[in-house]
Amino acid sequence: xxxxxxxxxxxxxxxxxxxxxxxxxxxxxxxxxxxxxxxxxxxxxxxxxxxxxxxxxxxxxxxxxxxxxxxxxxxxxxxxxxxxxxxxxxxxxxxxxxxxxxxxxxxxxxxxxxxxxxxxxxxxxxxxxxxxxxxxxxxxxxxxxxxxxxxxxxxxxxxxxxxxxxxxxxxxxxxxxxxxxxxxxxxxxxxxxxxxxxxxxxxxxxxxxxxxxxxxxxxxxxxxxxxxxxxxxxxxxxxxxxxxxxxxxxxxxxxxxxxxxxxxxxxxxxxxxxxxxxxxxxxxxxxxxxxxxxxxxxxxxxxxxxxxxxxxxxxxxxxxxxxxxxxxxxxxxxxxxxxxxxxxxxxxxxxxxxxxxxxxxxxxxxxxxxxxxxxxxxxxxxxxxxxxxxxxxxxxxxxxxxxxxxxxxxxxxxxxxxxx
Ligand SMILES: Cc1ncc(COP(=O)(O)O)c(C=O)c1O
Numbered sequence: 001x002x003x004x005x006x007x008x009x010x011x012x013x014x015x016x017x018x019x020x021x022x023x024x025x026x027x028x029x030x031x032x033x034x035x036x037x038x039x040x041x042x043x044x045x046x047x048x049x050x051x052x053x054x055x056x057x058x059x060x061x062x063x064x065x066x067x068x069x070x071x072x073x074x075x076x077x078x079x080x081x082x083x084x085x086x087x088x089x090x091x092x093x094x095x096x097x098x099x100x101x102x103x104x105x106x107x108x109x110x111x112x113x114x115x116x117x118x119x120x121x122x123x124x125x126x127x128x129x130x131x132x133x134x135x136x137x138x139x140x141x142x143x144x145x146x147x148x149x150x151x152x153x154x155x156x157x158x159x160x161x162x163x164x165x166x167x168x169x170x171x172x173x174x175x176x177x178x179x180x181x182x183x184x185x186x187x188x189x190x191x192x193x194x195x196x197x198x199x200x201x202x203x204x205x206x207x208x209x210x211x212x213x214x215x216x217x218x219x220x221x222x223x224x225x226x227x228x229x230x231x232x233x234x235x236x237x238x239x240x241x242x243x244x245x246x247x248x249x250x251x252x253x254x255x256x257x258x259x260x261x262x263x264x265x266x267x268x269x270x271x272x273x274x275x276x277x278x279x280x281x282x283x284x285x286x287x288x289x290x291x292x293x294x295x296x297x298x299x300x301x302x303x304x305x306x307x308x309x310x311x312x313x314x315x316x317x318x319x320x321x322x323x324x325x326x327x328x329x330x331x332x333x334x335x336x337x338x339x340x341x342x343x344x345x346x347x348x349x350x351x352x353x354x355x356x357x358x359x360x361x362x363x364x365x366x367x368x369x370x371x372x373x374x375x376x377x378x379x380x381x382x383x384x385x386x387x388x389x390x391x392x393x394x395x396x397x398x399x400x401x402x403x404x405x406x407x408x409x410x411x412x413x414x415x416x417x418x419x420x
Contacts, residue, residue: 005323008397014320014389020313023305023385027234035368035391040208040348040381043234049297056293068289075296076287077279082299083233083242086307087206087225088216093244095279096229096295097261097287100207100241101130103226104174106282107243108138110253111172111201111224118171118200124149124157128180131205135174144171154337156184156344162191166198173200177215177225178208178346181373183318183338185213185346189220196221201249207231210242211302212347212384213311217244224249229291232347232383234298239291243282250278259284305385313384314347320389321349321380324396332403337377348381355406362402368395 002010015021027044029036036044060068080094087094098106112121121135125148132148139146149165151157156179166173173195178185188204195202204225209215211232217225225244229235245253258273260266261283265274275281302310319342325334329351337350353359353376360372371379380395 011389011393037380038369039383044386079296085303100228103243106255107224109256115171120145120169122147122165122173124151126151157186159190170200174203176205183346183348229295235294257284310384315342317382321392328400350377350379352377366398
């Protein structure tokens with residue numbers, strides 16, 4: 001038994017006792033030297049997905065050709081239901097298609113259409129840039145006030161701040177459930193209640209939640225949500241996003257992009273738009289079938305592991321990283337830029353240091369993939385199905401060596417220059 005978490009043997013023991021460890025073999029992770037801690041940016045490739053996409057391309061597209069549309073048309077809803085399992089959403093409320101940004105636009109406009117008498121949209125300045133830009137664009141084009149809550153970059157949005165921002169003029173509150181920068185988790189149920197008490201609808205961005213933390217959409221009484229599939233859902237670069245519309249709202253709301261895939265009788269080719277009942281109207285044009293199939297595979301694999309177990313391991317991984325960072329990196333000038341309370345933290349940990357960008361580059365040279373975020377942060381994305389405790393140990397060990405090197409270089413005299 002290793003007696004200190006700072007010993008590598010301790011991390012090895014955690015891996016040996018990890019019930020999710022066997023899932024790592026279900027992914028194409030071919031470089032044994034690579035420590036990949038960027039699963040919150042682009043998740044790893046599941047072997048089942050590689051197989052399914054190969055078959056889809058060769059057989060469903062190559063051989064069956066357009067006849068495959070007979071079953072492909074059902075895929076966005078079927079994949080949506082598979083994602084819904086991870087989000088705490090009962091079937092029939094999630095579809096897969098388009099990008100997160102486009103889905104956010106569709107659902108924000110749909111929500112605003114409900115309240116012709118209200119003219120305020122509430123979001124926060126730590127929300128993902130694309131979300132803020134979409135809301136800014138809608139506000140500018142349609143004459144809404146965009147009310148921007150100032151949020152602590154490390155601690156995330158608080159229910160109290162939302163309570164102070166909403167009023168009887170608020171039509172929509174749009175926030176991220178897990179902050180892309182700090183990993184801070186917002187109180188979904190509490191904030192949803194506050195939005196509803198003011199008479200507004202709420203739209204959640206679940207990009208950093210889906211496949212990592214339990215969102216519990218139905219239980220929280222959430223109205224609307226969007227999210228991407230290329231992070232923890234492991235569906236691949238540019239894979240389509242998902243959107244969620246609670247049952248009670250589906251036939252009340254009208255989304256702004258009236259495409260033929262949202263039409264009630266698509267192949268009647270009728271003269272006017274007549275939206276499909278239920279979640280179907282929130283589709284637009286031809287779905288990216290290859291990407292949608294990847295989303296379904298990724299979601300099935302995560303569901304097999306179980307959202308509860310994924311969340312539990314995410315907490316253990318981030319807590320282990322925080323404890324090593326406290327012991328080894330804090331004395332070298334690094335501070336925690338994520339909530340310290342694991343219940344308030346998603347599956348990534350963000351640290352801050354004035355040389356953050358340089359640290360990320362040096363880590364990449366040392367075979368550890370992380371990413372930089374403004375203004376002075378570096379993020380470690382810990383995907384429960386692929387990240388080992390020894391990966392965390394190795395990554396923080398290499399980070400401390402890099403920091404030692406940087407500080408030595410800082411104090412070293414500058415190289416001699418030729419002088420005239
Ligand atoms: C929290 C969050 N919201 C929205 C987006 C934008 O997603 P997309 O580029 O798929 O529109 C991202 C992308 O990484 C994100 O992290």
